[in-house]
Amino acid sequence: MSRAFVKEDGPDNEPLPDLPISPHPNLVTPRGLADLRRRLAEAQATLQALRAREDRLDRLPEAAAERDIRYLEARIASAIPVDPAAAPADEVAFGHRVTVEDEEGIETTWQITGEDEASAADHRIAPHSPLGRALIGARAGDEVVWTRPAGQVTLLVKRIACPD
Structure with missing residues (x-):
């Protein structure tokens, strides 16, 4: 094919729009x-x-x-x-792993991480997510209310741990 028939300028050659930054x-x-x-x-x-x-x-x-x-x-x-070990271990902070128990007695462990490593499937949440906001500052034994689109859930903070 002759280069005369190849379009050099067009949408394929323009930079894609940047990904949104939080x-x-x-x-x-x-x-x-x-x-x-x-x-x-x-x-x-x-x-x-x-x-x-x-x-x-x-x-x-x-x-x-x-x-x-x-x-x-x-x-x-x-x-x-942020070094999670630098925060007090008795209060939920960025980087900590938090084990909570829901109203049905099911325990789940979440880690509060940065946005880019947050993954619900891996139980890692961002600090400004609804669950992250509910957990930050809580202590073992505290009850927190997690507001979700499906309704509110009360969680009991069971354990707080600093990751390895």
């Missing part, structure tokens, strides 16, 4: 900061591999990798590392 302070645990750095290195390696492709007509994967790199660099630059 307005909240970017608190990170040591694991969270290490994960951001690992993800940045992976995104940079991906971009390098994409740029080394012989056939580079589709620039969208490169634009996505560049966008991800911009996001990760911004998150690392704004990171506020």
